[in-house]
Each structure stands twice: as structure tokens, then as C-alpha cells.
Amino acid sequence: MKRKRIVVGTRKSPLALTQTEWVLNELKKHHPDLELGMEKIVTKGDRILDVTLSKVGGKGLFTKEIEQAMFDGDCDFAVHSLKDMPVQMPDGLMIVAITHREDPRDVIISRDGRSFAELPMGAKVGTSSLRRAAQLRSARPDIEIVSVRGNINTRLAKLEEMELDAIVLAAAGLERMGWGDKISERLSTEVCIPAVGQGALAIQCRTDDPEIREILSVLDDANTRQIVLAERTVLARLNGGCQIPIGAFAEFTGEELTLTGIVGSSDGLVLLRETATGTDPVALGHAVADRLLEKGAADILARVREELNQ
16 A cells, blocks of 8 residues: 555535544554545535425435545545435446445434324424335324424434424434434334435445555445345336435345335325345345336336426
8 A cells, every 4th residue: 555645525514524534443443554634525415405305306415526526636535324325326436335334224303202103193203304204104194294404413403493293313323423312212114114225334436546445445344235235226226316205125134135125105195115035136126126116116206206396
């Protein structure tokens, strides 16, 4: 290894910085002589906070500006939450490592510690995710979904400010911030299938930089890579993004992967769900996606996209 200093690109949110610091600390364990710098970048998804993510539109809302910084030479690699990453990489960039996955589940944080089932009739639940909204409405048609955007700190504050009964967040983000004690309930995947790749970090770099690729490859977790490949195959086959009500969750059961995928209507009145087991993550992803398409997933997603464009 010749290079003595490399620079990481990251979003400015407290969670993004915490995740990036963790990655840098892990790198230091393997490359103690390496000097590490950080370039903090504001993305389109960070700038536009008064509109739900699904309405902002486009893919790569939290990644494009960071990717451009790599092309411009302002940073050598980037740390992303994998769930924010489009399945199609820009030419010239690659995911060189996927870190060990933290708890992928969604969680409920309620004002009085109640679980999702214990929330009162007509409870106001805050989330900006169509995927979460569709599944929660399917399980509890009585609840009122309230759009809540911003970083974790902001959304926690809005729980009180907006007099919500609960908000929904990702377990992994809360745990990385050291706030696991705020969780009222970890939602079973029977109730809420997580976002594709939720709980894993993606390390991205330029394809034409073999030295950086070698440095970063130590962070790759082989099992997590197989799991998220199955999930991202579902997303790719359905031509979806992180703003569309699609979820997928894979886990190892012995030597095999079990994969569940969902597609829902915005109102939660229709929720398609399919599960399959196999050893080839790509074939498994295609199988689950194709079954969802056979059940009418394409029509549901077309209606959702139409609603978003109105």
C-alpha cells in the first residue's frame, strides 16, 4: 500500500457522521498507518425537507452529490446507508464492501412506551416512508399516517412537537447513535418488512482505483453481501427505488436463504407478499419478484407512481 492519506465522502447528518466514523475506525484497525480525511457533503435529500421523499422524486437522493465528489477527486470513497442506494451504479463506481448488517427491522418509538398493537384507535404515526405506511395501514387501518422528515434527532423531537402517538425509524440507526433504549417495540417482519439493505453500510469507490479497492475490501462481510444481493435483486426486477412501497428481507436459515418481498398500495388496502427459499441470491430475488408480478405488483406500482406525479 503506497497511499498514506485517503478521504471519505459522507452526508452531514449526525447518523451519517457516526456511521462514517465507525468505518474509519474499522479501517484503522487494518491500516494503522493510513491517514484518513473526511469531506462532508449536503445531498438533495438533505436539502429538501418540506416534501415527502416519495414526492421529491428521482433515484439517488442521498447519494448523487457524494458520487460526483468522487468523480471530481474531492474524495476517494464514500460511506452510504445501503438502503439509500439505487440498484443501478453510475458507470465508473462500484460497491467495494458491504459491512456486517445490524438489526434490519423497523421500530416503533411511542410517547408512552406502547407497542404498535397497543396504540390507541386513530393513533397518529409519523413516517415519510410509503413502504412503512402501506404495511402499517394494512395491519392497522385505523391509524393516521403523518409525514415526518429530517434526521433522527429531528424526528424524535417531532414526536412531541407534532403530538404524535408514535414514529417509525430503523433499529440500526438508533443503535448506532446509542439510542436503542428509546425503542418501544421492534416490529416483527410479519408486520413490517424492512427496506432493501436496511441495517447495512455500503462502501463505494471508483472502479479505476485498485489501490483504494484493496484498502477497503477488508470491510466486506460475505454473508451480508449475499443477503442484500437477494433483496436488491427484487428491487431491480420491480424497477423500484427507496421511495416506492417495496420491501425485501432475506436471512440465512442454515445454508439456505429465505427471502420475503412485499409490494403495497399507498393506502395499505392491497399488500402483496411472497416468500421463497434457495441458495442462489439472484435466482431467489428473481423468483420472489416474479411471483409478486404475477399477483399484479406492476399495476400497483404504476398506480403509486401516478399518484406521486399528480
